[in-house]
Amino acid sequence: MSTALITGGSAGLGLEFARQLAADRHDLVLVARNEERLKQVAEELRAAHGVAVEVLPADLSLPDDVERVARRLAVVGGRPGEEDLRPVGLLVNNAGFATSASFATGRVTTERRGIDVMVKAVVELTHAAVGQMLERDRGAILNVGSVAALTAGGTYAAAKAYVRTFTESLAVELKGTGVTATLLSPGFTHTEFHARAGIPESAIVPGWGWLDAGYVVRTALADARRGVVLSTPSVRYKVAVAVLRSAPRWAVRAVGKYR
Numbered sequence: 001m002s003t004a005l006i007t008g009g010s011a012g013l014g015l016e017f018a019r020q021l022a023a024d025r026h027d028l029v030l031v032a033r034n035e036e037r038l039k040q041v042a043e044e045l046r047a048a049h050g051v052a053v054e055v056l057p058a059d060l061s062l063p064d065d066v067e068r069v070a071r072r073l074a075v076v077g078g079r080p081g082e083e084d085l086r087p088v089g090l091l092v093n094n095a096g097f098a099t100s101a102s103f104a105t106g107r108v109t110t111e112r113r114g115i116d117v118m119v120k121a122v123v124e125l126t127h128a129a130v131g132q133m134l135e136r137d138r139g140a141i142l143n144v145g146s147v148a149a150l151t152a153g154g155t156y157a158a159a160k161a162y163v164r165t166f167t168e169s170l171a172v173e174l175k176g177t178g179v180t181a182t183l184l185s186p187g188f189t190h191t192e193f194h195a196r197a198g199i200p201e202s203a204i205v206p207g208w209g210w211l212d213a214g215y216v217v218r219t220a221l222a223d224a225r226r227g228v229v230l231s232t233p234s235v236r237y238k239v240a241v242a243v244l245r246s247a248p249r250w251a252v253r254a255v256g257k258y259r
């Protein structure tokens with residue numbers, strides 16, 4: 001039974017990762033800003049599955065909070081001060097958000113926060129985890145990107161494009177070791193994401209349809225266990241990725257946010 005650290009574990013896909021990993025007997029470290037919701041999830045999963053669940057409240061747009069989570073990820077186990085801590089065997093970099101504002105008229109502080117959470121924190125936490133995983137020669141990194149990474153859909157898409165290339169590059173570097181890197185590229189999935197972004201789901205009619213969070217997470221975990229580098233749940237979103245990757249960029253730009 002290994003330990004998984006999940007960022008954004010209080011809601012949406014992160015909560016689903018926590019539930020499915022707990023059901024599969026993983027101990028958990030849950031990271032998000034909302035401590036109360038994290039505590040509720042921890043109580044639910046300890047009671048339901050008898051696993052150990054650490055609650056690690058952190059705002060991943062704040063460097064000191066990221067550093068605190070990175071220190072937890074760097075734990076190898078057995079060292080002074082680490083007696084009660086097990087090394088993390090699976091890091092799920094999941095926390096993320098988008099805004100409905102356009103770049104030009106939106107707040108640059110919000111843009112900066114998006115980069116902090118979906119790019120800088122992903123890099124720092126991945127680096128902390130990979131170090132101890134290579135020392136133990138086993139572990140897995142699962143970064144949550146988006147199909148949007150292949151679009152010209154704003155700074156959110158740009159951040160996800162970074163995570164896509166970063167994760168593929170990491171997989172190349174880790175090849176031949178006992179550590180794997182997987183990029184999950186979900187399509188539109190029913191979570192709190194759009195409501196939080198001020199975009200009611202009812203206002204979105206994605207041509208490729210909506211996905212269920214449980215299905216997305218089951219697919220991602222199965223792919224990560226097999227060491228698959230690019231995990232894109234559902235045939236229709238695999239087709240969407242193929243279309244976006246092969247279409248002329250002027251056509252992709254014309255679509256903007258793929259829907």
Ligand SMILES: NC(=O)C1=CN([C@@H]2O[C@H](COP(=O)(O)OP(=O)(O)OC[C@H]3O[C@@H](n4cnc5c(N)ncnc54)[C@H](OP(=O)(O)O)[C@@H]3O)[C@@H](O)[C@H]2O)C=CC1
Binds near residue numbers: 096144145189192196
């Ligand atoms: N839903 C979708 O259609 C798609 C989502 N994705 C990606 O999936 C990932 C999960 O999103 P999803 O579950 O849908 O969204 P939700 O809004 O349901 O959940 C987002 C999670 O991220 C956490 N979070 C947000 N900001 C911070 C922060 N500053 N520090 C720490 N945690 C934070 C939230 O917790 P808290 O508020 O407590 O901090 C929450 O647990 C994201 O990376 C998103 O980009 C990709 C493609 C499609």
Ligand SMILES: CC(=O)[C@H](N)C(=O)O
Binds near residue numbers: 147
């Ligand atoms: C599909 C996504 O990543 C995101 N939910 C969006 O609305 O673009």
